[in-house]
Amino acid sequence: MRQLPDADTLTTTGLPATGQGKILLLACGALAREVLSLIRLNGWSQYDLQCLPAILHNHPGRITAAVRDAVLAARDRYDRVLVLYADCGTGGTLQAECSRLGVEMLPGAHCYAFFDGVETFAARDEVTAFYLTDFLARQFDAFVWQPLGLDRHPQLLPMYFGNYDRLVYLAQTHDPALTERARDAAERLGLAFTRRFTGYGDLAHALERNAT
Known part of the structure; x- marks a missing residue:
């Protein structure tokens, strides 16, 4: 491959x-x-x-x-x-x-919305959820943990994530290794973990529509 x-x-x-x-x-x-x-x-x-x-x-x-x-x-x-x-x-x-x-x-505010479906995402109203996609599960340290300085200053964790109560992993693929990475991220952040399979959502629909 x-x-x-x-x-x-x-x-x-x-x-x-x-x-x-x-x-x-x-x-x-x-x-x-x-x-x-x-x-x-x-x-x-x-x-x-x-x-x-x-x-x-x-x-x-x-x-x-x-x-x-x-x-x-x-x-x-x-x-x-x-x-x-x-x-x-x-x-x-x-x-x-x-x-x-x-x-x-x-459309949508961010990639979480169009993977989940913009209307579906808006209806959930999950204001206390922190989201990961496949990409962010794979790159959690490089795009979240390190840029926020949590590798050097873990005492900042409540300041950044104190208003969240769960991490929702919006999975584009069925990949057990990525699921474990997302679960580990939730544990490091002190958040409950939920996995929700979305596939490619509105991204696939947009490409299909424009291909014809």
Whole structure:
């Protein structure tokens, strides 16, 4: 099986585009594995994937400019560009910029919402839940534990997570090893653990809709 690229690096798949129905998927690096899996499973040769670094999620104020620059750099080589980001903490600026550029982006506040289904997620109203996806279960130390300084200052744990009562792992795949990583993260945070299988949710629906 072909090794999937690291999700926190710039990734491009497919042949150089020359129009002719080619669509650029401009995605958060946290979605690289999921998008590549969907492309492979469905044989969507019309898609090329370019991922921006997943670490931008720790700096949401930088996401809109990074997406804008990437769209402007690539759009002349493609018939369409589909932005695989939700709002992701940009406070509506990403949606406004995508509208200005005339490109579609994913619905919802963040990837938790579109994996779970935007309407379903909103109806749950789980305000005291901390969420992990497959990516975040795999990269918990690099994207949560270390950036928050909890590896060096564990006394900060109540300040960051005192208002949460459970960790909900939204699983895209049935992977026992990832489930154990997510369970371990919950234990380290002192939270109850719940696993909820979502599959690819609205991400799969968006790619299927745009492939036709």
